[in-house]
Amino acid sequence: MEQLFYYLKVSWFSIKRAPLPYMLTVLILSLGLGVFFSNATFYYRMNSDPLPDKSDKLFFPMMMLVPYQCSDCKAPPVLSYSNVAKLAASDIPSARAAMYSADGYLRQHAAQPPTPVTVRITQRDFFSMFDVPLLHGTIWPDNQARDELLLSKATAEKILGRTDVVGQQLLLDDRLFTIIGVLDDWQMLPKLYDAYNRQYLNPAEDIYLPLESGYDYNYLSNNNSSTYDDADYRKLATDGRTKAIHQLQYWVQLDTPAQQQAYRQFMANLVTDEKAAGRHPSPEANQLVMLRDIVRYFGGESADIKAFAIVTLLFLLVSVFNASHLSLNRYLSNQYEFSLRRALGANRSQLQMQLLVDMGLMSTFTLAGAAVIAYGCTKLMNSLWPANRLFASWDVQLMLALAVLTLFCSYLVTLYPSLRASFGSLNKQLKE
Amino acid sequence: MITLTNLGKVFRTELIETHALRDVNLQVNEGEFAALTGPSGSGKSTLLNILGTLESFDSGDYQLDGKSVKGLSDAALSKLRNEKIGFIFQSFNLIKDFSIYDNIELPLRYRGLNATVRKQRIERALELVGLHARRDYLPGQLSGGQQQRVAIARAIAGEPRILLADEPTGNLDSLMARQVMELLEQINRQGCTILMVTHDPDQARRAGRNIQIIDGQLHDSTMYDPLAQHTA
Numbered sequence: 001m002e003q004l005f006y007y008l009k010v011s012w013f014s015i016k017r018a019p020l021p022y023m024l025t026v027l028i029l030s031l032g033l034g035v036f037f038s039n040a041t042f043y044y045r046m047n048s049d050p051l052p053d054k055s056d057k058l059f060f061p062m063m064m065l066v067p068y069q070c071s072d073c074k075a076p077p078v079l080s081y082s083n084v085a086k087l088a089a090s091d092i093p094s095a096r097a098a099m100y101s102a103d104g105y106l107r108q109h110a111a112q113p114p115t116p117v118t119v120r121i122t123q124r125d126f127f128s129m130f131d132v133p134l135l136h137g138t139i140w141p142d143n144q145a146r147d148e149l150l151l152s153k154a155t156a157e158k159i160l161g162r163t164d165v166v167g168q169q170l171l172l173d174d175r176l177f178t179i180i181g182v183l184d185d186w187q188m189l190p191k192l193y194d195a196y197n198r199q200y201l202n203p204a205e206d207i208y209l210p211l212e213s214g215y216d217y218n219y220l221s222n223n224n225s226s227t228y229d230d231a232d233y234r235k236l237a238t239d240g241r242t243k244a245i246h247q248l249q250y251w252v253q254l255d256t257p258a259q260q261q262a263y264r265q266f267m268a269n270l271v272t273d274e275k276a277a278g279r280h281p282s283p284e285a286n287q288l289v290m291l292r293d294i295v296r297y298f299g300g301e302s303a304d305i306k307a308f309a310i311v312t313l314l315f316l317l318v319s320v321f322n323a324s325h326l327s328l329n330r331y332l333s334n335q336y337e338f339s340l341r342r343a344l345g346a347n348r349s350q351l352q353m354q355l356l357v358d359m360g361l362m363s364t365f366t367l368a369g370a371a372v373i374a375y376g377c378t379k380l381m382n383s384l385w386p387a388n389r390l391f392a393s394w395d396v397q398l399m400l401a402l403a404v405l406t407l408f409c410s411y412l413v414t415l416y417p418s419l420r421a422s423f424g425s426l427n428k429q430l431k432e
Numbered sequence: 433m434i435t436l437t438n439l440g441k442v443f444r445t446e447l448i449e450t451h452a453l454r455d456v457n458l459q460v461n462e463g464e465f466a467a468l469t470g471p472s473g474s475g476k477s478t479l480l481n482i483l484g485t486l487e488s489f490d491s492g493d494y495q496l497d498g499k500s501v502k503g504l505s506d507a508a509l510s511k512l513r514n515e516k517i518g519f520i521f522q523s524f525n526l527i528k529d530f531s532i533y534d535n536i537e538l539p540l541r542y543r544g545l546n547a548t549v550r551k552q553r554i555e556r557a558l559e560l561v562g563l564h565a566r567r568d569y570l571p572g573q574l575s576g577g578q579q580q581r582v583a584i585a586r587a588i589a590g591e592p593r594i595l596l597a598d599e600p601t602g603n604l605d606s607l608m609a610r611q612v613m614e615l616l617e618q619i620n621r622q623g624c625t626i627l628m629v630t631h632d633p634d635q636a637r638r639a640g641r642n643i644q645i646i647d648g649q650l651h652d653s654t655m656y657d658p659l660a661q662h663t664a
């Protein structure tokens with residue numbers, strides 16, 4: 001312990017001898033690490049798998065079940081209500097949910113100003129499929145229309161000031177709904193169940209309504225929808241279930257390869273039957289995409305973010321290279337002292353220890369610098385791209401990763417110079 | 433205690449080979465005070481560095497206390513340097529921003545002595561060189577002669593059996609040089625073997641033994657005669 005303090009003292013004196021180059025080394029390294037880390041965090045979060053146990057079991061079926069002729073069209077990402085009903089007839093999936101999203105205004109009573117909310121209109125299996133945690137209450141017992149909603153924890157706190165609010169009533173667009181459940185903190189990142197149009201970057205919705213009620217009350221989709229023939233997307237309550245209004249996303253859970261194979265066959269048969277019934281003229285273009293692959297399938301990966309990540313990695317490499325150069329100079333100018341210590345009886349491992357402590361000290365400074373710079377970069381990115389804010393959050397794991405990376409880079413920066421210093425010839429500088 | 437047999441040292445650079453030492457045979461006994469003289473570039477420093485295990489050699493053998501230093505590990509050599517050998521350099525080689533006390537402590541640090549023992553030894557060494565009052569000064573605040581005495585204190589604090597001094601008075605004026613010389617003689621009287629490179633014929637004469645090196649070869653090596661010194 002006492003020896004450790006001695007090593008620290010020796011390092012400190014050597015820093016004091018040439019503080020500017022040392023600060024420059026730390027700064028360069030911090031800069032490289034900080035910029036890289038803030039960007040890597042972002043990239044990592046954006047590409048992380050929010051449901052690692054399930055992302056290969058949840059599937060997004062897409063089918064070319066539209067009333068018009070197209071021989072080389074990709075299947076659209078949304079389905080009509082009647083198509084969903086046909087798909088839902090299969091009991092191969094262990095869970096299934098149709099969904100879309102809408103906007104609404106929520107308040108506790110008519111005297112309160114309304115708060116704009118995002119609404120996910122969906123079916124009961126949604127919560128189990130995407131592992132949505134429940135803090136209070138229950139979910140709907142079936143997929144029937146009912147004036148019951150679930151709230152996110154944050155929304156409950158915002159509108160009602162607390163979370164234990166099951167049984168209370170709220171006005172959603174001035175229709176009375178009963179709260180049957182409050183979700184626990186939940187933020188599926190990225191929000192892969194809504195991947196089309198890069199919606200996966202957005203936060204999870206504030207409230208959840210039964211699909212049938214959404215149709216009954218004419219909640220229009222705020223995302224992708226397409227209509228054919230004389231269908232009018234605004235007449236959801238009256239025409240939504242019968243006409244060619246395509247606006248539903250549909251997810252199924254297929255646990256085994258056998259189920260997946262069977263479901264593909266089921267989809268193929270469905271297309272054949274529909275064709276035979278004259279309901280769609282196009283050739284089959286069925287797709288069954290895994291949750292894990294959905295962003296890639298929709299081409300939603302952002303090339304600029306990837307390019308930026310690569311640029312920051314290169315920047316880090318350049319920083320390490322520069323810092324290593326500076327640190328080599330520092331060690332060379334300390335070579336005299338190394339030789340002297342060797343001559344007076346320090347062995348190589350004692351010198352290595354000294355260098356290790358030196359490296360530890362540098363890592364500490366660099367880590368502090370990198371954290372500050374990464375924080376600044378994250379702030380900057382958040383203000384440049386506020387939509388991506390969710391992906392810039394740090395946690396203990398990421399901070400640990402930064403620490404390990406810093407240690408590794410400091411090691412790289414000091415490794416070669418320290419080898420040079422401790423294996424260099426002993427006597428040259430002392431002879432004169 | 434020191435035996436060199438047919439020792440040779442060659443420096444090789446891309447252009448030339450320098451035979452810094454050839455066929456050196458030397459025996460130094462415990463308690464001797466030997467002066468090494470010779471023209472510049474004749475290999476004096478090289479010999480001293482080899483004796484101090486700071487430098488390797490190419491042929492022959494070097495036995496210290498009857499054991500060859502050849503093939504010793506770095507750790508063993510460092511231990512040997514640390515415990516048996518003290519170095520004094522012409523340019524003092526003190527660390528400029530370390531206090532006198534910290535400079536003297538340096539070799540003791542690497543021996544793993546505890547703080548109390550270190551303190552005792554440093555104080556004793558400071559006492560001997562007469563600089564106890566300056567223990568918290570920086571080297572730059574002392575005269576050259578005082579700095580060299582600090583270097584001597586550093587060398588003897590570890591209580592080595594051999595002191596290797598490479599022109600210890602080369603950078604000093606004659607008064608200071610005499611003080612340093614007297615200090616070395618005092619240390620020698622306490623039983624420490626000293627090998628000292630010098631250009632000063634007076635100093636060489638005062639040493640019990642004279643070893644001359646010319647072109648890497650030992651000449652005129654007056655053999656040590658313990659009786660002669662004791663009667664002198």
Ligand SMILES: Nc1ncnc2c1ncn2[C@@H]1O[C@H](COP(=O)(O)OP(=O)(O)O)[C@@H](O)[C@H]1O
Pocket residue numbers: 428431443444445450451452470471472473474475476477478479
């Ligand atoms: N590290 C070295 N590399 C190459 N040649 C060296 C080296 N050290 C010493 N020499 C050469 O060895 C010879 C003896 O040097 P040195 O022992 O320093 O002489 P002295 O101390 O007697 O002046 C000189 O010719 C010198 O140039």
Ligand SMILES: [Mg+2]
Pocket residue numbers: 431476477478
């Ligand atoms: Mg010399």
